[in-house]
Amino acid sequence: MAYLLSQENFAKMSEYIYRKSGIFLEEDKHYEKLAKYIDTRCKVLNFDNFRKYFFRLRFEDKEGLEFQELMNAVTVNETYFFREKDQFEVLVNTILPELHRALPASRPIRILSSPCSTGEEPYSIVLHIVEEGRVVEQRDIEIVGIDIDSTVIKKAQVAKYNDRSVHAIPKNVLAKWFDKRNLGYELSKDLQGSVDFQVVNVFDKAQMRKLGKFDVIFSRNMLIYFDDASRKEVAMTFYDMLNPGGFVLLGHAEYMSRIVSVFKARKIDNTLIYQK
Ligand SMILES: C[S@@+](CC[C@H](N)C(=O)[O-])C[C@H]1O[C@@H](n2cnc3c(N)ncnc32)[C@H](O)[C@@H]1O
Structure with a gap:
């Protein structure tokens, strides 16, 4: 045909x-x-x-x-909870305590998940933060999730997941923060409002600027779909959106040193993170 x-x-x-x-x-x-x-x-x-x-x-x-x-x-929306889990551990064990010590007590720490797909990544951040508990007890943490695909953002807002999505969550965490439903798992209502989800194209400078400044940006498994020029453009957008000393975390197959040289690379427990 x-x-x-x-x-x-x-x-x-x-x-x-x-x-x-x-x-x-x-x-x-x-x-x-x-x-x-x-x-x-x-x-x-x-x-x-x-x-x-x-x-x-x-x-x-x-x-x-x-x-x-x-x-x-x-778009390719593949994602699941606790994917590349070591990065969430570095976030709660190193990055958040460092930011907490460095920033004025009254100001929230802001984290961007770009792209967030159906929500598993920003909700994994939330789950790690509430499970770890120390920083969140002492200051506000704001989490924003963005994606160009409006269907995934709608799904993220509904927060209902299948077995495949939750397979890597430890059983005790799953039992504590999800309600088992006939066809899967629903994130606890207490955590559902914890992420501000928005449909945003990372190449739309005006939309990106409106999100404000961040202390941490997760950008995992999106840059692999771009070519060198686009990767560079997005990396510089992230640089501009970060507060001084802010962090970027990329997917395991993505290396900032191959894209731009404006960030300092740091290795923590075998995890590479990048700092402004
Ligand atoms: C493979 S998912 C990665 C999700 C999550 N970060 C993870 O690592 O599990 C890639 C996502 O990038 C989004 N995406 C692709 N191009 C984009 C763009 N220009 N702006 C915002 N999101 C985009 C897609 O819609 C898709 O949901």
């Missing part, structure tokens, strides 16, 4: 997606998925060719709804 999206137009679409979101789609891996998606959207919109769709996307999408649909379709 022929798709409405030709190989030539795949190049136009992937260039557009890359420019707007940093997500880099390769023809041999992603053509079929994107072509099926365009066929589905054209059917919904009653368009009989790709050109009409592409025109709508670029020039008739004032509220960004078509772009949002597209982003929801092309």
